[in-house]
Amino acid sequence: METIIKPNTITEKVLKLIESNFSTLIEGSEKDNAIKAFVSQGVPSRKHEEYKYVNVDQILKDDFVLATQKNISKEQIEHLKILKGAFIAVIVNGVFNEELSQLNNLPKGLIISSISSAAENNKLIFEKHYSRYAEINTDSFVALNTSLAKSGVFINVEKSVIVETPIHIIHVSSANENIIINPRNLIVVDENAQAKIIESYETIDSSSKIFNNALTEIVVCENSIVDHYKIQDENEFGYLLNTTQVVQQKKSLFSTHTFTLSGSLVRNNLNIVLDGEHIETHLNGLYLTNGNQVVDTHTVVDHRKPNCNSNELYKGIIEGKSSATFNGKIFVRKDAQKTNAFQSNKNILLSDDGTINTKPQLEIYADDVKCSHGTSTGKLDADKIFYLRARGLSEASAKKLLMHAFASEVVNTIKIEALREYVEEKITKRFE
Amino acid sequence: MLSIKNLHASIGGKEILKGINLEIKAGEVHAIMGPNGSGKSTLSAVLAGREDYEVTEGEVIFNEKNLLELSPEDRAREGVFLAFQYPIEIPGVSNVNFLKTAINEIRAYKGLDPMDAKDFLARMKEKQKLVELDVKLANRSVNEGFSGGEKKRNEIFQMAMLEPKLAILDETDSGLDIDALRIVSNGVNKLKNKDNATIVVTHYQRLLDYIVPDFVHVLYNGRIVKTGPKELALELEEKGYDFIKEETGA
Numbered sequence: 001m002e003t004i005i006k007p008n009t010i011t012e013k014v015l016k017l018i019e020s021n022f023s024t025l026i027e028g029s030e031k032d033n034a035i036k037a038f039v040s041q042g043v044p045s046r047k048h049e050e051y052k053y054v055n056v057d058q059i060l061k062d063d064f065v066l067a068t069q070k071n072i073s074k075e076q077i078e079h080l081k082i083l084k085g086a087f088i089a090v091i092v093n094g095v096f097n098e099e100l101s102q103l104n105n106l107p108k109g110l111i112i113s114s115i116s117s118a119a120e121n122n123k124l125i126f127e128k129h130y131s132r133y134a135e136i137n138t139d140s141f142v143a144l145n146t147s148l149a150k151s152g153v154f155i156n157v158e159k160s161v162i163v164e165t166p167i168h169i170i171h172v173s174s175a176n177e178n179i180i181i182n183p184r185n186l187i188v189v190d191e192n193a194q195a196k197i198i199e200s201y202e203t204i205d206s207s208s209k210i211f212n213n214a215l216t217e218i219v220v221c222e223n224s225i226v227d228h229y230k231i232q233d234e235n236e237f238g239y240l241l242n243t244t245q246v247v248q249q250k251k252s253l254f255s256t257h258t259f260t261l262s263g264s265l266v267r268n269n270l271n272i273v274l275d276g277e278h279i280e281t282h283l284n285g286l287y288l289t290n291g292n293q294v295v296d297t298h299t300v301v302d303h304r305k306p307n308c309n310s311n312e313l314y315k316g317i318i319e320g321k322s323s324a325t326f327n328g329k330i331f332v333r334k335d336a337q338k339t340n341a342f343q344s345n346k347n348i349l350l351s352d353d354g355t356i357n358t359k360p361q362l363e364i365y366a367d368d369v370k371c372s373h374g375t376s377t378g379k380l381d382a383d384k385i386f387y388l389r390a391r392g393l394s395e396a397s398a399k400k401l402l403m404h405a406f407a408s409e410v411v412n413t414i415k416i417e418a419l420r421e422y423v424e425e426k427i428t429k430r431f432e
Numbered sequence: 433m434l435s436i437k438n439l440h441a442s443i444g445g446k447e448i449l450k451g452i453n454l455e456i457k458a459g460e461v462h463a464i465m466g467p468n469g470s471g472k473s474t475l476s477a478v479l480a481g482r483e484d485y486e487v488t489e490g491e492v493i494f495n496e497k498n499l500l501e502l503s504p505e506d507r508a509r510e511g512v513f514l515a516f517q518y519p520i521e522i523p524g525v526s527n528v529n530f531l532k533t534a535i536n537e538i539r540a541y542k543g544l545d546p547m548d549a550k551d552f553l554a555r556m557k558e559k560q561k562l563v564e565l566d567v568k569l570a571n572r573s574v575n576e577g578f579s580g581g582e583k584k585r586n587e588i589f590q591m592a593m594l595e596p597k598l599a600i601l602d603e604t605d606s607g608l609d610i611d612a613l614r615i616v617s618n619g620v621n622k623l624k625n626k627d628n629a630t631i632v633v634t635h636y637q638r639l640l641d642y643i644v645p646d647f648v649h650v651l652y653n654g655r656i657v658k659t660g661p662k663e664l665a666l667e668l669e670e671k672g673y674d675f676i677k678e679e680t681g682a
Contacts, residue, residue: 383520384520384522386482386483386504387516387519387520387522388522388530388534389481389503389504389505389508390480390481390504390505390507390508390513390514390516391508391530391531391534391590391594392505392508392509392534392535392537392538392541392594393505393530393533393534393537394505394537395503395505397533397537401525401529401530401533402522402525404524404525405522405523405524405525405573406524408524409523409524
């Protein structure tokens with residue numbers, strides 16, 4: 001008997017949105033390829049190995065429209081400015097908003113602009129790097145973003161320029177009907193340059209679902225240093241699919257820190273390619289889940305050349321009926337001798353109804369390497385709780401103190417003091 | 433201050449304490465000695481409120497309150513302090529933050545305002561000296577990476593900070609070299625006054641050369657089988673616990 005393959009109606013629905021969309025960052029055959037890649041992969045269901053713990057298709061089953069411009073006042077986003085004195089680029093519903101941004105007095109050698117204007121004004125860099133790293137054929141959300149993206153932020157730190165002031169990209173969304181947004185950022189830190197970049201994801205004043213398919217590509221050139229942060233703090237209307245695609249060149253240092261504090265669904269795809277020798281990479285993450293939240297982290301560290309070090313630490317505290325997933329892949333290619341790659345994922349499960357899926361995946365093709373991974377999931381240690389109570393702390397404050405202590409290992413990796421205080425305060429509020 | 437009557441306790445259905453009777457008055461030091469497995473640590477744990485143990489019979493009255501009805505934290509707030517035999521390491525929680533939270537929760541229980549930050553620091557400094565605890569250790573995570581001796585000193589430091597009415601020292605001497613033993617004992621002795629009491633739980637007599645007890649109780653097989661003056665400890669050291677077994681016919 002012949003099997004009839006049912007057309008994936010959700011994919012078709014999204015395809016209609018793509019067809020109704022114009023003036024994207026890329027046109028012509030490149031766009032056609034991205035659309036084709038999206039259609040052939042489709043919106044993944046839970047049958048898809050990489051998406052088996054998130055029901056993205058169930059979310060996109062509802063009717064969505066592409067986001068239109070939304071008027072947001074300066075006052076409405078004031079509380080989202082984490083750092084005083086930072087360079088701030090604001091993206092409202094996926095679209096770069098110059099008026100809300102604070103980009104005066106940029107130092108020489110630092111460009112921060114809308115990505116669409118960079119496509120014209122910084123054509124060489126744009127064409128060299130845009131959509132060269134995030135792979136449309138292996139992830140349908142990369143293909144979808146590439147098919148739809150029209151706006152976002154472009155950052156270029158020129159050769160040997162050190163930008164000490166942090167650069168903060170605020171992604172703020174607000175919707176009264178279900179929207180899909182596709183911001184696209186490109187960050188290029190040239191040879192021997194340094195930058196600190198924070199991306200925050202927030203929702204305000206909403207009554208409908210916001211499906212934010214955000215993609216940031218970061219190019220960390222030879223001998224450069226990039227300190228990167230993601231603060232994900234959307235509300236219950238936020239469904240965030242956040243892809244960060246990083247390529248590192250030789251002798252560079254890249255540290256990334258992801259703090260997932262709220263949101264109905266957060267899926268992080270963090271892919272880092274170590275494409276040169278003597279590279280150092282740090283991946284740190286903390287997810288605090290509660291209610292019916294779903295947080296799914298997929299990381300890929302791809303060691304392609306010899307003599308590189310990567311170190312990954314992800315921790316999670318799972319409460320309520322929430323579910324968290326950690327899937328950490330490490331590839332050590334045949335050429336990548338003398339690789340040191342370490343990974344650790346630790347979780348505290350506070351409720352009987354919560355779920356944690358943790359899956360380290362190491363694929364090693366070189367023979368002279370040091371690699372390790374470890375994972376643990378447990379409850380708060382009863383002996384520690386008793387010890388604290390025996391000194392007069394209530395059970396609740398003993399638990400709070402222990403949760404803080406657990407989180408602090410990741411929080412303490414934040415090098416920007418004001419940001420660390422901000423995250424600490426957020427965590428304190430969460431535990432209250 | 434403390435009155436224990438016919439206390440029975442078991443763990444996992446196995447009876448460990450089989451009818452303990454003990455009266456302790458303010459200003460007194462009581463030593464509880466006994467061979468391994470006699471129930472010494474169980475008694476300490478039951479008094480501190482460890483929930484793994486089930487009290488099946490008897491009562492414990494502490495300053496007119498039914499101690500067994502109180503949660504571990506309320507016992508601490510009423511003034512019971514257990515110096516752990518094996519202090520727990522708590523990475524990520526600083527000693528300072530831990531003690532500040534403890535002191536302020538105890539104060540809140542008594543209806544007092546939180547302690548002034550300056551007073552707190554002054555007290556820290558003073559008490560650190562008492563047990564010769566390195567300032568660096570006090571600023572680190574609770575017991576993390578401390579040597580055995582440092583952990584025991586940290587217990588006495590916490591005791592000094594919290595100023596309990598009844599301190600129970602559970603084998604505080606185990607793992608201490610003679611220098612550390614002197615420091616710890618000296619700290620305990622300086623904290624002693626007419627309003628507080630100390631229970632020293634130990635297997636060996638040596639600690640009692642430094643912390644001199646008013647009474648020595650011998651715990652054997654879940655019961656106090658003999659009580660005497662401080663000389664009893666010497667006799668035990670000399671003759672070993674076997675003589676107790678013979679004497680009591682146990």
